[in-house]
Amino acid sequence: MQIRVQADPFDYGAECAAFAARAAGPGSGAGAVVTFLGLVRDDGGRLSRMEIEHYPGMTEKALSAIATEAAGRWPLSEVLILHRFGPLAPGDAIMMVGTASRHRAAAFQAADFLMDYLKSRAPFWKKEFAADGAEWVAAKDEDETALGRW
Amino acid sequence: MQIRVQADPFDYGAECAAFAARAAGPGSGAGAVVTFLGLVRDDGGRLSRMEIEHYPGMTEKALSAIATEAAGRWPLSEVLILHRFGPLAPGDAIMMVGTASRHRAAAFQAADFLMDYLKSRAPFWKKEFAADGAEWVAAKDEDETALGRW
Amino acid sequence: MIDLLYFAWVRERIGLPRERLETGAATVADLIEELKLREDRYAAAFADLRALRVAVDQELADFDAPLAGVRELAFFPPMTGG
Amino acid sequence: MIDLLYFAWVRERIGLPRERLETGAATVADLIEELKLREDRYAAAFADLRALRVAVDQELADFDAPLAGVRELAFFPPMTGG
Numbered sequence: 001m002q003i004r005v006q007a008d009p010f011d012y013g014a015e016c017a018a019f020a021a022r023a024a025g026p027g028s029g030a031g032a033v034v035t036f037l038g039l040v041r042d043d044g045g046r047l048s049r050m051e052i053e054h055y056p057g058m059t060e061k062a063l064s065a066i067a068t069e070a071a072g073r074w075p076l077s078e079v080l081i082l083h084r085f086g087p088l089a090p091g092d093a094i095m096m097v098g099t100a101s102r103h104r105a106a107a108f109q110a111a112d113f114l115m116d117y118l119k120s121r122a123p124f125w126k127k128e129f130a131a132d133g134a135e136w137v138a139a140k141d142e143d144e145t146a147l148g149r150w
Numbered sequence: 151m152q153i154r155v156q157a158d159p160f161d162y163g164a165e166c167a168a169f170a171a172r173a174a175g176p177g178s179g180a181g182a183v184v185t186f187l188g189l190v191r192d193d194g195g196r197l198s199r200m201e202i203e204h205y206p207g208m209t210e211k212a213l214s215a216i217a218t219e220a221a222g223r224w225p226l227s228e229v230l231i232l233h234r235f236g237p238l239a240p241g242d243a244i245m246m247v248g249t250a251s252r253h254r255a256a257a258f259q260a261a262d263f264l265m266d267y268l269k270s271r272a273p274f275w276k277k278e279f280a281a282d283g284a285e286w287v288a289a290k291d292e293d294e295t296a297l298g299r300w
Numbered sequence: 301m302i303d304l305l306y307f308a309w310v311r312e313r314i315g316l317p318r319e320r321l322e323t324g325a326a327t328v329a330d331l332i333e334e335l336k337l338r339e340d341r342y343a344a345a346f347a348d349l350r351a352l353r354v355a356v357d358q359e360l361a362d363f364d365a366p367l368a369g370v371r372e373l374a375f376f377p378p379m380t381g382g
Numbered sequence: 383m384i385d386l387l388y389f390a391w392v393r394e395r396i397g398l399p400r401e402r403l404e405t406g407a408a409t410v411a412d413l414i415e416e417l418k419l420r421e422d423r424y425a426a427a428f429a430d431l432r433a434l435r436v437a438v439d440q441e442l443a444d445f446d447a448p449l450a451g452v453r454e455l456a457f458f459p460p461m462t463g464g
Contacts, residue, residue: 012170016185017163024189024241033187034261035166038464039174041181041252053390054463055456058440083463091174095464102191104382108262111184115254115464123437123456124463125390136391139460188382203307204381205374208358233381245382254464265382273355273374274381275308286309289378 001071001079003063005054007086012037012093015082023078023100030077032104034111036097042090046130052094054085055123066117070099073113073150074106081114083124116146151221151229153213155204157236162187162243165232173228173250180227182254184261186247192240196280202244204235205273216267220249223263223300224256231264233274266296302331302367306345307376310352313345328354328373329363345375353378384413384449388427389458392434395427410436410455411445427457435460 002022016035024030040050067079080098088094097118099110126137152172154160166185174180190200217229230248238244247268249260276287305318325331332349335342346352349363355374356365367373387400407413414431417424428434431445437456438447449455 011167013163013165013167015163016166017161020162020187020189020243026192026241029191029194031189031191033189035185035187036254036258037170037183037185038254039170039181039183041179042176044179052463053393055387055389055437055440055458058437058456061440091176093170104186104188104265108186108258108265112258115258119464120461121442122463123389123458123461125459126462127390136459137462139462144460202381203311205305205307205355205358205376208355208374211358269382270379271360272381273307273376273379275377276380277308286377287380289380294378 001064001067002081003060003067004080004082005056005059005063006082006084008084010082010084010093010096012096015080015096016098019078019080019098019100023098028077028100029102030100031102032107033098033100034104034107035099036111036115038094038096040088040090040092040094043130047090047128048131049090049129050088050092051127051129052085052088053125053127054083058123059083062122063118066114066121069117070110070113074099074101074110076101076106076110079110079114081118083118083122085124113150116143116150119143120147151214151217152231153210153217154230154232155206155209155213156232156234158234160232160234160243160246162246165230165246166248169228169230169248169250173248178227178250179252180250181252182257183248183250184254184257185249186261186265188244188246190238190240190242190244193278193280197240197278198281199240199279200238200242201277201279202235202238203275203277204233208273209233212272213268216264216271219267220260220263224249224251224260226251226256226260229260229264231268233268233272235274263300266293266300269293270297302370303372305372305374307374309377310345310375314341323367325367327363327367328356328361328365331367331373332363351377384452385454387454387456389456391459392427392457396423405449407449409445409449410438410443410447413449413455414445433459
């Protein structure tokens with residue numbers, strides 16, 4: 001299990017390769033690896049930049065708890081949650097998750113679960129900066145509702 | 151949209167990086183990228199090797215049809231299906247799919263859909279070689295049933 | 301003339317990956333009956349149609365599909381990709 | 383003494399990211415009432431509790447959570463990670 005919270009950019013391709021190598025080593029039994037990559041949408045050119053604030057200390061705990069919960073619900077040979085904070089530009093990678101399991105249904109469901117929980121239970125807040133001003137992104141009711149799926 | 155059928159191994163990390171670069175270029179609006187990687191399970195050491203047979207000509211057509219169907223159901227900025235054939239060893243990468251969309255639900259669902267259809271509608275057949283003999287992998291009823299989800 | 305292609309255990313039971321055939325059969329099912337009468341290896345390969353799939357000119361089809369104008373017919377077990 | 387942390391627009395409305403406080407409040411809700419009476423900026427930040435979340439010693443909690451033994455309390459809007 002790997003949890004990383006960082007301001008620095010990450011190399012998505014290199015992270016995928018390293019995750020698959022960890023997840024699918026000899027004896028892991030892994031047959032399925034799923035990764036999700038979240039990017040800053042350019043929003044039709046409206047967005048000039050984004051700033052992500054987080055709660056150092058709690059963030060790592062919350063992400064570990066979410067990953068541990070996923071590993072308890074599905075037989076995962078490996079889990080990755082990597083999330084950036086600080087200033088970001090349109091097109092930048094914000095975060096990624098990785099899941100690996102024997103079968104694909106578990107890997108898909110666990111990745112989807114991680115994303116749902118990460119969205120509403122990890123202490124990150126996005127602020128968007130556009131030509132017409134800056135605004136904190138509002139949480140969506142549907143994000144909270146999504147947790148009811150699990 | 152990229153469809154590739156090949157005997158050669160592929161570099162999963164490099165494929166992920168290239169897919170994300172194609173999928174999330176300026177103006178794509180992409181905010182979510184999902185990849186799935188399928189590996190040869192070692193089956194507790196039982197499996198010594200695997201051989202994948204396919205139907206050249208029909209394979210490419212079937213994969214294109216599946217990718218086109220996915221792109222019609224979800225707003226995808228990019229789709230990748232890459233599948234190997236020929237001899238494979240435990241731990242080897244068999245195939246991968248990639249999907250990119252504005253929102254994560256579409257990217258997850260499209261990747262899951264591609265896998266369900268690829269499993270039952272693309273002309274690939276796996277033969278497993280173990281110490282106690284060789285056997286063609288039997289299709290599972292649940293794989294056919296899974297198509298009913300969509 | 302029609303090209304017949306066999307894959308996986310269908311290929312192994314029939315003993316070859318492809319062959320060309322002149323046939324007067326009207327449908328896929330008729331052609332299968334014709335083949336089964338020819339030799340035991342065909343009878344073995346086509347013994348249980350529920351375990352078989354057919355592609356007509358590289359598209360999945362039913363066993364009652366007509367053969368008129370068809371160039372390529374493929375028989376194989378249910379697919380196991382992914 | 384308790385550490386109070388503020389994030390996102392809560393931090394902006396209150397005008398600082400953290401502060402230490404001596405309080406006799408029994409619960410999170412009591413402390414909020416105490417803060418609201420102190421200055422307008424707290425009243426503005428805590429005007430609508432439905433728009434707020436609280437973490438007690440880095441765990442999400444309810445507003446009626448007791449403060450006895452608590453070292454760190456954080457107030458913030460609903461989270462928007464991912």
